[in-house]
Amino acid sequence: MTDKNPKLFQWVEIERKALIHNVRQFRLLAGPRTRLLAVVKSNAYGHGMGEVAKIALKGGADWLGVNSVEEGTSLRNTGIGAPILVLGATLLCDLEKALRSDLHLTVYNRETIQELGRLVSKLKKRAHVHIKIETGTYRQGVRPEDLPRFARQILKHAGLELAGVSSHFANIEDTTSTAYPELQRNVFLAAVEGLRREKVAVPLKHMSCTASSILFPETHFDMIRVGIGLYGLWPSKETFVSCRLQKREPLELRPALSWRARIAQLRSAPKGSFIGYGCTYKTTRAARLAIIPVGYYDGYPRSLSNAAHVLVRGRRAAVRGRVAMNFIVADVTDIPGVRLEDEVTLIGRDGREVISVDALAALAGTISYEMISRINPLVPRNYV
DSSP, X not given: OOOSOTTOSEEEEEOHHHHHHHHHHHHXXXXXXXXXXXXXXXXXXXXXHHHHHHHHHHHTOOEEEESSHHHHHHHHTTXXXXXXXXXXXXXXXXXXXXXXXXXXXXXXXXXXXXXXXXXXXXXXXXEEEEEEBOSSXXXXXXXXXXHHHHHHHHHTSTTEEEEEEEOXXXXXXXXXXXXXXXXXXXXXXXXXXXXXXXXXXXXXEEOBXXXXXXXXXXXXXXXXXXXXXXXXXXXXXXXXXXXXXXTOOOOOOOOOEEEXXXXXXXXXXXXXXXXXXXXXXXXXXXXXXEEESOOGGGTOOGGGTTTOEEEETTEEEEEOSOOOSSOEEEEOTTSTTOOTTOEEEEEEEETTEEEOHHHHHHHHTXXXXXXXXXXXXXXXXXXX
């Protein structure tokens, strides 16, 4: 592979074309009348929030979704003017900052509405709120039976705008059964109908994530919220199987992220040598070892100890010994010509070989979401 980053010991590459391709796949899926919200929370699932937000908007996204007011204001400070919805929790003391940055807020607490009512009067600004409806996830949310009263509390403040209502699916990625998603959808629709009977207008209805956007067009409503699919990853193998079972043509998703590093030292170890902390691996022959300055501080899970492979010169090299805070060791005995500072692929492609996010996450006993979002934000992102 070519040396794109000769001065770095590790970096993450993000392919712009892959991101734009994925956004356009969901733009087509949503259709012209349904808005597309690109979820860029948590550093855009490890891909770099600021740059990914701009790429997503360029690719056809209408809205952006963040976890916190801090993330939202950070995007505003880069000059982004598109609607931004805070999907996570907001402290009462941060509401003023949200208003000044013109952020849409997910709400479910009466105290939040009371404080917003005070602030809109004080600042002479409007607040855009989206009520989260509890449909079966039991995290954030207002119970359907409490929804009309909660909405009236919002509407009694002249500066508060009920911009939308939302919910979230609890069990759509881990099963091929549609029973629970359909139950949640019906609860959501009944709650919205309850608002209609109370003559409460709801401009935006949204509850569809990546999986439901693909599998259940009837849940698209006014806006779909796409997270993991934006980055070229399927939510789960069950989602892909469900797509096939429904005889739907699967979307062509292109993973956008690769994680690279460089060899910091090459050394020889005689037969019978113990490698790393805890003496968990013992060489069965004379070995050539590559020391790679990446560890669990950087987001490479300790659970990959003695389990994973990396790619060196287009070939697989086994990780030997424990993953340490700042180092891993790979056995390159059978790879000819390996040199100091050669490029190493932790995630991604090198020649014909690929280390996929899904495969690495499975080895680590986790999911792709965690695997990519936990790559340390301090690791440089290179957009190629």
